[in-house]
Amino acid sequence: MESIQNNMLPQHLQMNETERKLLAEEEKKYGTKLMEMPKDQKYGMCFACGEENPVGLHLHFFWIPNGVMAFFTPKPEHQSYNGRMHGGLITVLLDEIMGNYLFKKEGVPAYTARIDLRFRTPVQIGTTIRCEGHEVKRKGRLVVMEGVIINPDGTVAAEATSTLMLEK
Numbered sequence: 652m653e654s655i656q657n658n659m660l661p662q663h664l665q666m667n668e669t670e671r672k673l674l675a676e677e678e679k680k681y682g683t684k685l686m687e688m689p690k691d692q693k694y695g696m697c698f699a700c701g702e703e704n705p706v707g708l709h710l711h712f713f714w715i716p717n718g719v720m721a722f723f724t725p726k727p728e729h730q731s732y733n734g735r736m737h738g739g740l741i742t743v744l745l746d747e748i749m750g751n752y753l754f755k756k757e758g759v760p761a762y763t764a765r766i767d768l769r770f771r772t773p774v775q776i777g778t779t780i781r782c783e784g785h786e787v788k789r790k791g792r793l794v795v796m797e798g799v800i801i802n803p804d805g806t807v808a809a810e811a812t813s814t815l816m817l818e819k
């Protein structure tokens with residue numbers, strides 16, 4: 652269960668209170684507890700999800716029907732123009748949510764071969780955004796995924812389509 656796992660983690664790896672509250676709201680919406688994807692020991696230095704990376708984003712991913720969800724609250728060190736989250740880091744969130752989902756689902760690394768991304772509205776530092784990803788189609792080892800980031804007011808902050816190659 653997420654809440655038990657979260658409490659057992661060191662403070663800097665835990666989801667914050669707002670993220671936990673939003674997770675509970677999503678669970679209410681889906682009518683079920685959402686299971687967290689296990690952390691991968693082999694890739695502990697991953698910038699987006701690794702627990703061993705001292706400057707990482709320490710994301711937590713949850714299975715949702717046909718996809719994946721995560722929350723992120725950008726800090727001052729994640730900005731570009733004052734108060735606005737850096738677009739490169741928004742790209743990291745989208746790349747990761749699509750790639751990590753495939754990795755966990757298939758059990759082999761999924762390498763991003765292409766990512767097309769549209770920044771629609773700014774993400775403000777200190778706000779909690781919701782990231783979602785789901786599979787669109789596949790042909791052999793090539794998989795097309797879609798990802799979206801939603802601001803607290805429900806507006807789309809960014810959306811992306813990526814093509815990933817599954818390792819043989």
Ligand SMILES: CCCCCCCCCC(=O)SCCNC(=O)CCNC(=O)[C@H](O)C(C)(C)COP(=O)(O)OP(=O)(O)OC[C@H]1O[C@@H](n2cnc3c(N)ncnc32)[C@H](O)[C@@H]1OP(=O)(O)O
Pocket residue numbers: 691694697700746747748749750751754761762763764765793814816
């Ligand atoms: C917990 C651990 C953390 C998990 C994190 C996951 C999230 C992060 C994901 C990433 O960001 S991975 C890092 C960034 N990406 C890379 O480093 C990938 C670098 N590129 C490569 O390694 C290779 O280009 C790649 C493996 C993607 C493909 O090379 P291959 O040599 O295996 O394939 P090839 O180029 O021969 O193409 C094979 C087929 O795929 C097709 N293809 C390749 N790229 C394509 C593309 N982008 N769109 C459409 N088709 C594509 C290509 O046309 C061809 O079709 P055909 O067989 O029909 O001829």
